[in-house]
Amino acid sequence: MASDLDQLVDMGFDREKSQLALKKGGNLPSAIDWLDKNADKSLSDLQADDADEDSSALPDASASAASMVCNDCQKKFRNMTAAQAHAERTGHSDFAESSEEIAPLTEEEKKAQLEAAKQRMVERKAKQAEEDKVAAKRNDEIKRKHTKESDDAKEELRKKEQIKEAQAKRQEKIDDVAAKKRIKDKIEADKAERKRKADEEKAMRANPGAYDPQGAEGAGAGSAAAAATAGNAAAVTALQATRTEGRKFTEARLKFTMPGGSWMHNFPVETTLFEVAHALQEESGMEATSFTQSFPKKVYDKGDFGMTLKEAGLVPSAALIVG
Template identity: 25%
Template sequence: MAEFSALESLLEMGFSQNRVEKALAVTGNQGIERAMDWLMEHEADPDIDEPYVPPQGNVLGTQEPPEGRIPESMGSISDPAAGGSVDESAEAKRVLTEKEREEQTRRMMELIAQKQKEREEREKRDQIEQEKQRRKQGQELSMIKQKMQEDEMKKLAEDRRREKMEEKMAKQRVREKIERDKAERAKKFGNAAAVQPSPPAEPAPPPAAPSSPTLEPPVKREYDQCRIQVRLLDGSSLTQTFRAKEQLAAVRLYVELHRQDSADPFILLTSFPRRVFTEEDMEKPLQELGLVPSAVLIVAKK
């Protein structure tokens, strides 16, 4: 009758019929505590409320008796032909009193409370562990993001340093080119461009020839120097005296070294008659370009 008492006790505790029958069958009818443990462990199973279906063959918790042996649960049965009856011990089944049933229910409730407490503590520990893992993962992710930001900042700083270095080297190359051009000009043309001698006095006109039937053409005068005025983009001007045989490139170099209005590339031209000097003209002497003895050049953006 132990199985029947366990079934009744679990039903009185509030468990459903399907759950109790399944718990007792699965645990092999080994007592209320084993059934309680199974119910607590499998409470969240999706099929916990489905009716129990015993497996094919031997039923859990039962065992076939050996041949020729009568199961003890059947008790002693006398031969009906001899007028025997069922053993009295099988009829004298012990029935729990009301007080014993209450005591058993109380113990079961305490067991349920203990199991519930253990489960809650286990779930709490699991939640704490999950929270630790979540925080650890969050810290690792934060460190990864911080390292990526630091790497990006380092890359930007390195790019800026490289750009500044390239810009510095480019300026250095420009200054070196200007110095080379200046040295070549000084070597090629000497210091004549820096000296501004006064223009030679014009010779007195030749005396008028006595009356003659014809007039001789005037003699064309040769000039060794020419005075060049250069008008810059900001309205200011530069004035310098050059040798008549110097190339126009000497004037351009002089403007590059002394202008203060801008550093942009430029071209030289005359206003009237308008003429824009090309790179080919830079190799020609001032005398050949018609800029002797004086001329006004204009700087324009290239």
């Protein structure tokens, strides 16, 4: 018949651990309980613990005792080691020495205790598996909660970014509308100014003497004629020079040549080429990207559109090819 040690080895336990378990437990069931309890410890740790216990053990005052009895449940044990295993398993703490010798276990008793020990080990493993399952479920719940909180935070950040982007786009549209309105207002103001000057020029042509600039020229011409009639050539020359110097141009007359035809218009000398291009587009529908002057040869591209007509040298008149 196989010994207790052989049975433990057949059950898959380490031989050296099994030897130590039989030493500690005193019998096969107690050894199984001890092995199950210390399953996580290495052999070297168990041997070190055993050596510490042996070195610190006091003389056994109960050496003459034949057995131990548990006063809590009246169960008897062959030695102190078996009683300690019972105490650890049940929580009982009241033990006493007994002079009664316990008869050796029969094979049937050994087998029954072995089965009971195996059953306890299976139950402990099942309980541990259930506890592990509950812990894993709890960990999954914590992980899901953390993931949901993280996803909620990301979604909240995404919404804030969308709101911020929408606000920026709205502000950009508002700024664009305001800029277009300023340009439109300036163009309208320029149109009104050009109309006023055109009306003024028309009135000047109808009644030259009513306006100082033309009146001065008219008076100068009349004086020059009178001086010529009198034969005063020097006076005529002086008057003509005075008229030329005193004349200041406030407008430029521009002629535009385009693929679809031509257009002629007067602009104030402080009008920019950008404003000229805008007025041309409103008039003809053509978007100008450049203006070319044939003589003297010069090209004005979009980088020059910030110049006024006066700065560009297009006063008092010029012919431009629209590009």
